[in-house]
Amino acid sequence: MYNQKVLEAFANPKNVGEIENPDGEGTVGNATCGDIMRITLRIENDVIVDAKFQTFGCAAAIATSSTATQMVIGMTVDEALQLTNARVVEELEGLPPQKIHCSVLAEEAIKKAIEDYRAKKENKPIDKSHIDYV
Amino acid sequence: MKVYADCAASTPCDEAVLQAMLPYFTKEFGNAHSQHAFGRESACALDTARDTVARILGCKSNEVYFTSGGTESDNWALKGTALHRKNKGKHVIISSIEHHGILTPAEWLEQSGFRVTRLPVDNTGLVHVEDLEKYIDDQTTIVSVMYANNEVGTIQPIKELAEVAHRHGALFHTDCVQAIPYMNINVSELNVDLLTISAHKFYGPKGAGVLYVRNGVKLDKLICGGGQERSQRAGTVNVPAMVGLAKALELSRENLEKNNAYIASLRDHFEQRVEKEIPYIRQNGNKNHRIPSIANYSFEFVEGEGILMLLDFNGIAVSSGSACSSGSLDPSHVLLAMGVPIEVSHGSIRFSFGKHNTMEEVDYIVDKLKETITRLREMSPLFDLKKGGTYNV
Numbered sequence: 001m002y003n004q005k006v007l008e009a010f011a012n013p014k015n016v017g018e019i020e021n022p023d024g025e026g027t028v029g030n031a032t033c034g035d036i037m038r039i040t041l042r043i044e045n046d047v048i049v050d051a052k053f054q055t056f057g058c059a060a061a062i063a064t065s066s067t068a069t070q071m072v073i074g075m076t077v078d079e080a081l082q083l084t085n086a087r088v089v090e091e092l093e094g095l096p097p098q099k100i101h102c103s104v105l106a107e108e109a110i111k112k113a114i115e116d117y118r119a120k121k122e123n124k125p126i127d128k129s130h131i132d133y134v
Numbered sequence: 135m136k137v138y139a140d141c142a143a144s145t146p147c148d149e150a151v152l153q154a155m156l157p158y159f160t161k162e163f164g165n166a167h168s169q170h171a172f173g174r175e176s177a178c179a180l181d182t183a184r185d186t187v188a189r190i191l192g193c194k195s196n197e198v199y200f201t202s203g204g205t206e207s208d209n210w211a212l213k214g215t216a217l218h219r220k221n222k223g224k225h226v227i228i229s230s231i232e233h234h235g236i237l238t239p240a241e242w243l244e245q246s247g248f249r250v251t252r253l254p255v256d257n258t259g260l261v262h263v264e265d266l267e268k269y270i271d272d273q274t275t276i277v278s279v280m281y282a283n284n285e286v287g288t289i290q291p292i293k294e295l296a297e298v299a300h301r302h303g304a305l306f307h308t309d310c311v312q313a314i315p316y317m318n319i320n321v322s323e324l325n326v327d328l329l330t331i332s333a334h335k336f337y338g339p340k341g342a343g344v345l346y347v348r349n350g351v352k353l354d355k356l357i358c359g360g361g362q363e364r365s366q367r368a369g370t371v372n373v374p375a376m377v378g379l380a381k382a383l384e385l386s387r388e389n390l391e392k393n394n395a396y397i398a399s400l401r402d403h404f405e406q407r408v409e410k411e412i413p414y415i416r417q418n419g420n421k422n423h424r425i426p427s428i429a430n431y432s433f434e435f436v437e438g439e440g441i442l443m444l445l446d447f448n449g450i451a452v453s454s455g456s457a458c459s460s461g462s463l464d465p466s467h468v469l470l471a472m473g474v475p476i477e478v479s480h481g482s483i484r485f486s487f488g489k490h491n492t493m494e495e496v497d498y499i500v501d502k503l504k505e506t507i508t509r510l511r512e513m514s515p516l517f518d519l520k521k522g523g524t525y526n527v
Contacts, residue, residue, distance in 0.1 A: 010440070011447060016513050031477030031516060034437055034465070038515040054515040058439040062513065 002059060005093045009063035014070055017052045023120065026112025029105050035061050039069065039109040043117050048072050048080055053109070060099035064088050068106035077114050083107060136449040137495045141335075141427055142284055142312060142486035143453055147378070148337040154381040155339065158374035166371050167362060176373045183380035187344055190383055191329070192320035199345045199363050200376045204311040204332035206356070207345035208235030208278075210367070211307040211328040214353030215276040216243050222303075223273030224248045229261045229290070230471040231283050233309055235330075237467070253279070257473045258420035259288035266298045274304040281313035285468040285484055286419035287428030289313065296325045305351060311335055315386055316394055316425045327351050331383075333375070337489075338382030342375035393489045398426035400487045400496050405429050407500045412507055416478060418469060432474060432482040435517040436510040441483055444506040450499055453484045477516075 002010070022040035029036040035057035042050035051069040055062050068088050072080045085103040089095050095103060138146075158179060164172030166180045181195070188195040201207045216226050228240050230252040244250045251269045253261050261279055270277070277299040282289050296306040307328035310319055315336035321329055328351065333342040347353065347366075359368030386393075408415065408431060418430040433441065438454035445452055465479040474482070485499065511517040 007443075010443065013513070027515065031480075034477070034480040036515050054513055056435060056437060056514040056516045058437050059443050061437075062440060 001096045002063075003093055006060065006063045006095065009066050009092060010059040013053075013062055013066035015050075015052045015066060015073075016054070018054060019050060019052050022113075024113040024115075024117030026109045026114075026116055028108045028112055029057070031056065034058070035102060035105055037061065037065055037105045037109045039065070039106075039113045041072075041110075041113045041117060043077060046077050048075050048077065051110075057105070058099070058102060060095050060102040061105060063092060064095075064103040064106040065109075067091050068103075068110060072110055077117065080110055081114055083110060135495070135498055137491070137499060138451045139485045139487055139491065139495070139499060140451045140453050141488035142287075142484060144334045144340065145315075145337045145488055146490070147334075147339055148382060148385060150385060151338055151378045151382045155374040155378040158377055162373075166373055167360065179377055180371060180373055183376045186380040186384055190387055191344075191346055192322050193346055194349065196364065197321075197346055197349055199347060199367055200371050200379075201343040201345055201367060202341050202372075203334075203343035204233070204309065204330055205235035205343075207330035207332070207343045208233065208309055209239045210345055210353065210356045211330060211347075212236055212239045212276060212278055213243065214356060215305050215307070215328070215351070216248060217354040218352050219275035219305075220248075222275050223271075225251070225271060225273040225275065227251045227253060227266065227269060227274055227277045227299075227304075229253045229255065229279045231255055231259060231261075231285075231288075231468040232278065232280055233284055233311065236278055236280070236309060249273070255288075255471050258423075259283055259286045259418070259468065259472050260420055260423065261290050261295065263291060263294045263298060266295055270298060270302045270304065272302065274299075274302060276305045276307060278307040278309070280309040280311075281317070281319070282310075282425045283419075283468060284312045285428075285466060286430045286472070287312070287424040288420040289317075289423040289425065292324055292326065296327075300325070312425060312428075314383075316390070316397075316427065318387070318390065321346055321348070328353075333379035333382055336382050336386040339375045339378040342372065342379040344379065389489075394426050397487050397489060397491075400491050400493065401426060401429050401485075403493060404485060404487070404496045404500060407497070408503070411500065411504055416474065418472065418474060418482065427486045427488065429485045429487075430482060431485075432469070432478045433507050434478055434481060435514045436481045436507060438481055438483055440510050441481070441503075441506055444509065445499075445502060448502045448506075450502055452499075453486070454482065 019040040023043040024041040027038040038054045053065040055065040085107040164176040166176040184195045187198045240250045299306040305327040309330045311332045314331045327348045329346040334340040357368045414434040416432040442454040469479040
């Protein structure tokens with residue numbers, strides 16, 4: 001049901017792990033739904049220079065995590081905020097319909113990590129209780 | 135290395151079964167309902183097949199109805215009896231861990247105004263007789279509980295459950311699709327009214343099943359048309375498939391004890407290694423009451439589909455109880471009914487062994503499984519949290 005590109009991204013994911021003392025981090029999803037994604041970013045002068053992910057989820061979740069992190073490296077934070085799940089799916093040349101929701105997590109995790117970066121930059125400690133998990 | 139460990143899903147057709155079937159595709163192709171010699175030859179083959187099934191199940195030949203498989207037999211048993219007996223009452227009882235062949239028609243009955251009770255199971259997947267006593271009433275017309283579960287292999291106390299059903303004037307059906315390859319089943323000993331089997335689980339062809347219906351039990355037809363199967367199930371009977379079913383059933387009886395012991399030894403070796411070598415796992419099922427073929431494990435912090443696919447990349451075929459693999463996104467209803475936490479149920483895999491598997495293959499599966507779980511856990515944020523002391527986010 002998956003195309004070759006998705007299988008490849010799942011079998012050999014890039015950017016697995018976490019960045020120590022990241023400039024931005026975002027965790028979305030929950031274990032009950034079977035998907036959790038955590039993305040950490042290294043940002044210099046508003047440009048994302050490194051991104052890493054950890055994902056609990058199906059093959060589509062892992063493939064989209066890997067692809068999304070690859071896509072945002074080199075982008076400015078403003079550009080990365082414009083990244084949609086549709087673009088990630090396009091990059092993977094499509095996902096089965098019931099797996100599209102997995103790609104939403106990647107978009108959300110990146111947005112959350114950038115929000116975290118901006119909050120930190122403004123020296124506002126982020127209130128963890130306000131993170132709502134989808 | 136290519137390893138097939140998904141025998142609860144299907145088994146390869148035995149060579150002897152295939153050979154028994156072949157003449158009925160080409161030379162003896164007549165419609166078993168035709169009057170001429172071609173037809174009579176087919177009818178004769180069908181009679182022989184029916185007699186074989188009847189002898190093995192311990193019933194009369196006219197109590198054996200050939201169907202297209204387990205799902206049709208399940209549907210027919212449940213809907214057919216519930217509809218036929220609706221004047222007595224509109225209450226149906228099934229277990230919460232039935233195959234979809236029973237679950238879905240039960241939902242259909244519910245939408246058509248029937249009351250459906252789904253019996254709970256304990257954390258090993260066992261239905262308790264007291265629960266049936268508690269929920270059965272004078273409106274109950276049919277009780278359907280599977281003999282062995284297809285995901286965890288737990289064997290149910292069918293004889294005791296059937297006794298309760300009969301005491302309350304209800305009929306009893308049991309789905310024996312997973313039990314028949316491993317258990318000697320005699321319908322009068324079990325004292326059931328209806329019973330379902332499917333050939334491709336015991337090295338027979340797909341698309342071939344049986345519904346045993348005790349003489350005197352009436353049920354509405356599902357498929358209307360010609361007068362085949364004593365006018366109860368219309369449609370030209372698939373003669374080669376039924377010849378294959380009977381042959382496969384016969385062969386499976388011949389070596390039952392030997393095969394069971396061998397398959398159990400493979401499974402036990404698998405379980406010993408998994409339980410010793412992989413941390414944070416949960417064994418699902420009942421180690422005292424189960425068929426020898428199935429081992430079901432939940433691997434915490436990882437998701438079943440990923441496990442299944444990485445094993446598949448290594449040539450290993452298993453099945454995931456997890457949602458993501460089938461279209462539906464819900465985790466296994468069987469594991470949830472057993473009280474497996476939902477986040478753990480997502481990482482569940484069913485390994486089901488057969489007579490063709492070897493110890494070497496089992497070792498290969500465990501080796502690749504260890505690699506797979508380690509790899510996915512390294513990717514999992516939950517595993518990190520576990521190491522840090524918190525479990526869930």
